[in-house]
């Protein structure tokens with residue numbers, strides 16, 4: 001029997017609530033696919049800090065390294081906002097991504113038919129939307145050195161970060177975007193700020209050169225400010241958006257709102273050992289503990305794990321169909337609630353998808 005090990009990192013706030021729903025799904029997939037899943041849970045973020053004094057405890061990092069894939073809830077919260085930057089819960093994410101070499105973040109923004117009216121944009125603008133943001137994840141300004149805050153001679157302070165990309169970092173993320181585009185509509189839009197930042201001028205040059213090896217993929221370039229505008233003006237013009245760490249962080253949150261709620265969108269971080277799968281939302285301290293959190297992004301992240309880390313794409317298809325079917329039945333968590341919808345809490349939404357999955361496969 002095929003075995004897979006998964007490091008489960010629930011984290012903080014709504015993290016443990018949505019991970020609990022994902023665990024229900026994993027149990028069903030295990031029996032339906034006749035595989036063995038070894039789940040090992042570790043603390044991360046604020047929970048890691050409380051347990052060991054560090055947001056990414058050694059035991060958690062070791063567990064993640066040994067696993068075939070990592071499933072993460074979310075980290076952070078007001079309780080840890082005043083501690084030193086290096087110990088903040090969010091630092092654990094950067095540590096996991098860089099230690100596991102997960103340099104590519106895939107964030108689909110796909111709208112379910114039943115939620116077309118949950119978007120703040122007009123139906124005709126978002127109907128059938130299906131775009132994928134490929135964000136570079138372990139380089140750029142979030143990692144570049146020098147960085148910090150210094151006191152100047154006159155006593156005032158100066159803060160600085162550095163935007164750095166090497167040729168090989170650009171090529172390897174471009175490869176991910178072009179290969180994934182070949183399996184979609186065959187279009188890549190590379191987003192940069194080449195008119196102002198030399199580093200992204202190099203990005204544009206290398207991506208243009210790289211595209212010559214992919215004659216079946218159409219490449220266009222766009223400045224980030226224009227892309228932010230085009231995403232709300234006419235998002236369906238995009239297929240795959242390829243971009244840097246910081247631009248991808250911002251644009252993928254913007255793209256998420258086109259689909260109705262940040263609570264709907266999964267993500268996959270791949271490229272190195274295994275892969276890490278997580279909803280794109282944070283720990284949502286404002287709704288934690290209320291059974292209000294939408295678990296669908298986390299459940300769909302499980303689908304991405306089976307597709308990208310275990311090569312079991314059919315499980316991803318089953319999960320998308322199960323989620324779609326629950327939404328078609330009219331069930332909605334608060335964040336996607338609309339007139340006539342049947343309100344479901346986190347637990348009930350998890351149970352509903354699990355029940356559909358049982359019947360489907």
Ligand code: NAD
Nearest residue numbers: 074075076077090263281282283284285286287293294335
């Ligand atoms: P957030 O994503 O946690 O919340 C933004 C808004 O969306 C809130 O109103 C929240 O209630 C709502 N929301 C988020 N997820 C939801 C869900 N599944 N269902 C229903 N509603 C949902 O972002 P924030 O408020 O900026 O950050 C809160 C904390 O999370 C901060 O500490 C931040 O650093 C951290 N954070 C963590 C991650 C991560 O773990 N990957 C990502 C982003 C933010």
